Amino acid sequence: MLKIGLTGGIGTGKSTISSIIIENGFKLIDADIISKEVLLKYPEILERVRIDF
Template sequence: MLKVGLTGGIGAGKSEVSRLLVEHGAVLIDADRIAREVVAPGTPGLAAVVAAFGEDVLTEDGTLDRPKLGSIVFADPDRLAVLNGIVHPLVGERSRALEEAAAEDAVVVHDVPLLTENGLAPLYDLVV
C-alpha cells in the first residue's frame, strides 16, 4: 500500500487532484467529509460536542450548527482545543478503518487540511 498525504490551501486544487487520482484507481480518504460524518445526528461525536458546548450548538432539526460552534471555538483557543480533542481522534479512527479496508496494493490518498501544520506528514509515504 502506498499512503499519500494530499494537502494544500483553499483553492489549491486538492479536489481536482483527488478526482483524477480516484479515476486512476486510488482510494480517497477525505478528512473533511469524515469530520462531518463523525458529528452527524445520533453519533457519539455529536453527543460529545453537545456535552462540551451545550445544546445551543444544535439547529432545530438536531444537526450541528457549524456557524454557531465556529463562533464559540474560533474566539477561544482553549475551546478550539476541546473541539479538536473530540473530533480529531474520531476522524483518525475512521480514516484508519477505511485505510485497513483498502487492498494491500492500493494507492490510498488522504486529503487532509493542515496536514503538515499538524505534524502528520510522517504518517505518509509521500506528501503532495
C-alpha cells in the first residue's frame, strides 16, 4: 500500500490536490478534521496546551 503525506503552507494547493485524490477514488485522511473533532470532544486538551506552552 502506497501512503503519501501532503503538506504545505497556506495557498499552496493542498485542498485542490486533496479533491483530486478523492475524485480518483483514493482514501484521504485529513489530520485537520481529526484534530478539530478531538478538540470538540476533549476541549480540556486545548486548555492544557495553553497552560503548558
